[in-house]
Amino acid sequence: xxxxxxxxxxxxxxxxxxxxxxxxxxxxxxxxxxxxxxxxxxxxxxxxxxxxxxxxxxxxxxxxxxxxxxxxxxxxxxxxxxxxxxxxxxxxxxxxxxxxxxxxxxxxxxxxxxxxxxxxxxxxxxxxxxxxxxxxxxxxxxxxxxxxxxxxxxxxxxxxxxxxxxxxxxxxxxxxxxxxxxxxxxxxxxxxxxxxxxxxxxxxxxxxxxxxxxxxxxxxxxxxxxxxxxxxxxxxxxxxxxxxxxxxxxxxxxxxxxxxxxxxxxxxxxxxxxxxxxxxxxxxxxxxxxxxxxxxxxxxxxxxxxxxxxxxxxxxxxxxxxxxxxxxxxxxxxxxxxxxxxxxxxxxxxxxxxxxxxxxxxxxxxxxxxxxxxxxxxxxxxxxxxxxxxxxxxxxxxxxxxxxxxxxxxxxxxxxxxxxxxxxxxxxxxxxxxxxxxxxxxxxxxxxxxxxxxxxxxxxxxxxxxxxxxxxxxxxxxxxxxxxxxxxxxxxxxxxxxxxxxxxxxxxxxxxxxxxxxxxxxxxxxxxxxxxxxxxxxxxxxxxxxxxxxxxxxxxxxxxxxxxxxxxxxxxxxxxxxxxxxxxxxxxxxxxxxxxxx
Amino acid sequence: xxxxxxxxxxxxxxxxxxxxxxxxxxxxxxxxxxxxxxxxxxxxxxxxxxxxxxxxxxxxxxxxxxxxxxxxxxxxxxxxxxxxxxxxxxxxxxxxxxxxxxxxxxxxxxxxxxxxxxxxxxxxxxxxxxxxxxxxxxxxxxxxxxxxxxxxxxxxxxxxxxxxxxxxxxxxxxxxxxxxxxxxxxxxxxxxxxxxxxxxxxxxxxxxxxxxxxxxxxxxxxxxxxxxxxxxxxxxxxxxxxxxxxxxxxxxxxxxxxxxxxxxxxxxxxxxxxxxxxxxxxxxxxxxxxxxxxxxxxxxxxxxxxxxxxxxxxxxxxxxxxxxxxxxxxxxxxxxxxxxxxxxxxxxxxxxxxxxxxxxxxxxxxxxxxxxxxxxxxxxxxxxxxxxxxxxxxxxxxx
Ligand code: SF4
Ligand code: SF4
Numbered sequence: 001x002x003x004x005x006x007x008x009x010x011x012x013x014x015x016x017x018x019x020x021x022x023x024x025x026x027x028x029x030x031x032x033x034x035x036x037x038x039x040x041x042x043x044x045x046x047x048x049x050x051x052x053x054x055x056x057x058x059x060x061x062x063x064x065x066x067x068x069x070x071x072x073x074x075x076x077x078x079x080x081x082x083x084x085x086x087x088x089x090x091x092x093x094x095x096x097x098x099x100x101x102x103x104x105x106x107x108x109x110x111x112x113x114x115x116x117x118x119x120x121x122x123x124x125x126x127x128x129x130x131x132x133x134x135x136x137x138x139x140x141x142x143x144x145x146x147x148x149x150x151x152x153x154x155x156x157x158x159x160x161x162x163x164x165x166x167x168x169x170x171x172x173x174x175x176x177x178x179x180x181x182x183x184x185x186x187x188x189x190x191x192x193x194x195x196x197x198x199x200x201x202x203x204x205x206x207x208x209x210x211x212x213x214x215x216x217x218x219x220x221x222x223x224x225x226x227x228x229x230x231x232x233x234x235x236x237x238x239x240x241x242x243x244x245x246x247x248x249x250x251x252x253x254x255x256x257x258x259x260x261x262x263x264x265x266x267x268x269x270x271x272x273x274x275x276x277x278x279x280x281x282x283x284x285x286x287x288x289x290x291x292x293x294x295x296x297x298x299x300x301x302x303x304x305x306x307x308x309x310x311x312x313x314x315x316x317x318x319x320x321x322x323x324x325x326x327x328x329x330x331x332x333x334x335x336x337x338x339x340x341x342x343x344x345x346x347x348x349x350x351x352x353x354x355x356x357x358x359x360x361x362x363x364x365x366x367x368x369x370x371x372x373x374x375x376x377x378x379x380x381x382x383x384x385x386x387x388x389x390x391x392x393x394x395x396x397x398x399x400x401x402x403x404x405x406x407x408x409x410x411x412x413x414x415x416x417x418x419x420x421x422x423x424x425x426x427x428x429x430x431x432x433x434x435x436x437x438x439x440x441x442x443x444x445x446x447x448x449x450x451x452x453x454x455x456x457x458x459x460x461x462x463x464x465x466x467x468x469x470x471x472x473x474x475x476x477x478x479x480x481x482x483x484x485x486x487x488x489x490x491x492x493x494x495x496x497x498x499x500x501x502x503x504x505x506x507x508x509x510x511x512x513x514x515x516x517x518x519x520x521x522x523x524x525x526x527x528x529x530x531x532x533x534x535x536x537x538x539x540x541x542x543x544x545x546x547x548x549x550x551x552x553x554x555x556x557x558x559x560x561x562x563x564x565x566x567x568x569x570x571x572x573x574x575x576x577x578x579x580x581x582x583x584x585x586x587x588x589x590x591x592x593x594x595x596x597x598x
Numbered sequence: 599x600x601x602x603x604x605x606x607x608x609x610x611x612x613x614x615x616x617x618x619x620x621x622x623x624x625x626x627x628x629x630x631x632x633x634x635x636x637x638x639x640x641x642x643x644x645x646x647x648x649x650x651x652x653x654x655x656x657x658x659x660x661x662x663x664x665x666x667x668x669x670x671x672x673x674x675x676x677x678x679x680x681x682x683x684x685x686x687x688x689x690x691x692x693x694x695x696x697x698x699x700x701x702x703x704x705x706x707x708x709x710x711x712x713x714x715x716x717x718x719x720x721x722x723x724x725x726x727x728x729x730x731x732x733x734x735x736x737x738x739x740x741x742x743x744x745x746x747x748x749x750x751x752x753x754x755x756x757x758x759x760x761x762x763x764x765x766x767x768x769x770x771x772x773x774x775x776x777x778x779x780x781x782x783x784x785x786x787x788x789x790x791x792x793x794x795x796x797x798x799x800x801x802x803x804x805x806x807x808x809x810x811x812x813x814x815x816x817x818x819x820x821x822x823x824x825x826x827x828x829x830x831x832x833x834x835x836x837x838x839x840x841x842x843x844x845x846x847x848x849x850x851x852x853x854x855x856x857x858x859x860x861x862x863x864x865x866x867x868x869x870x871x872x873x874x875x876x877x878x879x880x881x882x883x884x885x886x887x888x889x890x891x892x893x894x895x896x897x898x899x900x901x902x903x904x905x906x907x908x909x910x911x912x913x914x915x916x917x918x919x920x921x922x923x924x925x926x927x928x929x930x931x932x933x934x935x936x937x938x939x940x941x942x943x944x945x946x947x948x949x950x951x952x953x954x955x956x957x958x959x960x961x962x963x964x965x966x967x968x969x970x971x972x973x974x975x976x977x978x979x980x981x982x983x984x985x986x987x988x989x990x991x992x993x994x995x996x997x
Contacts, residue, residue, distance in 0.1 A: 001821045001824075004819060005819050005820055006821045008816070009815060009816040009820045011812070012753065012812070015812070021760050021764075033767075033770040033771045033774070033792075034792060035771060035789060035792060036770060036774055036775075037775050037780075052920070055920060056685070056686065056919075056920065058683075058689065089689060089778075090775070091689030091778075092774065092780070093685065093686070093688075096788070097920070105774075137774045140789050140912070142790065142913060143783065143786070143788055143912060144913070144915065144916065145685060145783075145918075146918045146920065147915070147916075147918045182918050182921045183918050184921070185918065186920065
């Protein structure tokens with residue numbers, strides 16, 4: 001034993017003089033660290049009730065529940081997470097995975113209650129002692145558990161496409177599609193928002209599993225036009241996508257197109273199990289007016305239910321506004337044909353160049369068929385009715401687009417102004433830009449609309465691409481009159497538009513008369529909306545129908561009119577867009593089935 | 599280091615021929631003979647290192663036979679992981695070892711990264727290294743408390759566990775949690791260092807060194823400690839491979855095995871980690887070795903604090919963790935914890951959940967086979983000291 005080892009420990013006495021380390025009042029003197037994973041907070045203004053927090057929690061501590069005062073709207077389920085502190089381990093995975101960053105943690109860490117029920121609470125709704133406490137743990141922007149960046153879509157660059165009508169968007173390949181599909185968090189907010197309530201997460205999951213045939217079957221459960229929708233759907237689902245709150249929404253539309261593109265037309269029947277449909281035909285016949293999306297959708301679902309279905313189409317080919325209103329560079333005609341050809345294999349007949357009301361009367365159809373579904377679409381243009389708009393070189397966008405599809409030569413001036421800011425306006429602008437380029441080697445076209453840039457109804461990509469193709473877009477101007485000199489159009493006078501809608505949300509534009517502009521043009525195209533042509537309704541039939549103040553035929557939720565045999569749907573009822581048409585067609589088919597089997 | 603000189607138990611060995619008698623190589627223990635008493639040390643006993651117990655048979659105060667019993671803390675983490683998505687395994691594993699959770703986090707994340715082919719960014723690797731060394735300090739500080747406490751010296755434990763709390767403060771700032779840090783998420787780490795952290799960590803290194811001086815004076819240079827620990831629980835080089843002894847327990851009898859050096863991971867390859875060994879192999883040698891390892895850890899922390907890059911990503915981009923499937927394969931990832939080699943074997947079958955996870959902790963061997971062997975013929979009063987000197991951790995045995 002060494003003496004040092006006996007004496008050395010005596011130094012411990014030095015410690016008696018040291019300041020103690022203990023904190024006397026830890027609750028007040030020692031707040032949690034800035035980054036502390038304390039009690040949960042939820043910012044209801046950001047939370048969308050996607051349930052991803054519930055999904056990730058490995059302790060099943062979260063239930064997503066209805067909360068008073070939270071409405072279900074597009075992109076928000078109205079539900080909110082309720083957390084059970086009997087299960088939670090404060091791992092904060094829920095915080096990290098929350099796509100809106102609504103969920104955070106405070107740095108508060110003490111809570112006393114004698115009621116065990118209290119520990120199951122809804123952060124953000126139930127009053128908590130830490131609701132004003134400092135925020136503790138939040139997801140670091142440098143760390144992601146879900147992926148906010150969309151897989152880029154290959155497109156033709158502007159120089160390649162500005163003279164041609166070849167499809168611009170190239171579509172995903174397998175690797176890209178699987179990578180994009182992986183981003184889905186399966187919250188299902190998109191299903192609620194999609195007019196056809198397609199089971200989007202399910203078909204995306206099938207892409208991830210590389211089970212394209214199953215994905216394709218899921219598409220056809222609610223949508224018989226995947227090739228069309230996969231290209232030009234207005235994709236309301238993507239606006240509702242949870243990822244949209246912090247980054248790029250999932251490319252749902254392109255994924256749908258990816259699925260449909262993988263399946264060759266010849267395999268449709270086999271995959272969808274519709275090979276021997278003819279054997280099961282019912283003895284009921286249905287006439288459909290219009291081979292647009294609503295008509296095709298209704299025909300498809302009626303056909304697989306076993307009805308004999310015939311479509312009457314006024315134009316020489318099917319697709320309706322999808323063919324005659326949308327340029328080929330967005331939706332190639334063979335893709336429409338692919339969906340329609342399959343429909344024909346199911347025994348659906350299509351009679352082209354037959355206009356109901358002229359070639360056959362509606363009354364005749366009623367006589368020959370058990371039910372009629374009218375989906376005639378919005379093919380008429382609407383005029384601004386400003387001075388000069390009756391000039392022969394003032395056209396409607398819908399008319400020009402139809403002529404282009406029909407292959408007829410149209411009037412293309414050197415200098416064109418388009419009035420309108422929607423997708424149709426962009427379609428005609430970009431179509432005419434291509435034709436100008438082909439004819440004159442340069443583009444001189446300008447589109448102007450009432451709405452300010454960020455309020456323009458057209459898709460952002462349409463606006464961007466139109467500009468890339470050298471069209472000029474001048475938002476926030478209202479047309480005043482068209483100047484005509486010596487019988488020729490010289491341009492459009494506009495004044496500044498300050499707002500389009502009044503405080504009640506009604507259309508009531510306000511202008512600043514002092515700010516004026518003149519857009520030179522020798523041809524003007526109006527694209528401010530489309531109208532319907534209901535001339536096929538005879539006075540006798542009209543008198544038995546009800547109409548809304550805006551002239552729409554009133555129908556019930558099955559799209560049945562007051563004439564029980566007449567169902568009406570598509571753009572003339574809802575929309576206008578493809579997906580509403582498809583949804584209407586589906587519901588009308590079920591309505592017709594109900595009507596005929598009751 | 600000290601020689602294994604004055605082994606005070608040598609007197610007992612003469613009696614070993616008598617008690618217990620052996621038949622077919624096995625001791626015959628007849629409790630009715632009144633020569634033996636059976637006692638349970640644990641599971642509720644201040645002299646066990648956690649939720650386990652040692653069933654001992656004594657003759658007088660000499661332990662004739664010891665048997666470790668576990669099963670009080672089994673939480674089936676390995677099985678739980680088979681039913682959870684990969685990312686959901688990450689917050690589970692820290693619970694495998696309470697005093698040193700970070701090695702588990704590292705191994706599990708690194709196993710997933712290895713299987714999925716994810717490369718962790720430079721900065722995150724540095725932060726992980728820092729986290730692991732901080733964890734080492736915190737674990738050793740707790741161990742000192744246990745070792746001193748096992749000899750009846752309560753005060754030393756109060757200082758070191760108090761100091762550990764300051765390290766937990768740092769953990770709280772860095773990770774958001776004091777005990778369960780859940781910091782090394784697959785792909786990297788969850789947060790960058792907060793402002794002022796480096797300064798605070800530097801100061802704490804200085805404070806800890808001061809404390810270690812006190813520990814040296816009162817504990818290592820202490821006649822009582824020496825007389826109790828020297829010669830206790832001697833591990834011989836021959837035992838190391840036979841029993842699979844690792845970490846300080848193995849190094850204390852000359853085995854040169856420290857994963858930080860032998861198979862460098864995170865940033866250890868770029869740091870100067872020295873192999874600290876001893877040849878004595880007794881409980882005192884282990885204490886001294888751990889003490890030196892703490893100093894080395896403080897050196898490493900100081901160096902890491904200098905070298906952490908200011909900028910750079912803290913996490914590699916992961917796929918959406920809700921749909922994260924890892925290609926089929928298997929891997930074994932190991933790291934040097936304060937108790938030695940700690941590893942995770944992970945098998946993936948290409949789905950979104952691990953097919954099998956096996957957690958390998960050093961304590962399984964140390965607290966069962968090694969403890970049972972070394973407890974033979976020691977005094978019952980030294981059993982607690984022996985157990986702590988092996989630095990065993992029951993939650994890690996049970997998983
Ligand atoms: S993950 Fe976020 S946004 Fe979604 S329900 Fe939970 S808290 Fe709300
Ligand atoms: S902190 Fe972890 S355990 Fe608690 S609710 Fe969130 S995910 Fe579940």
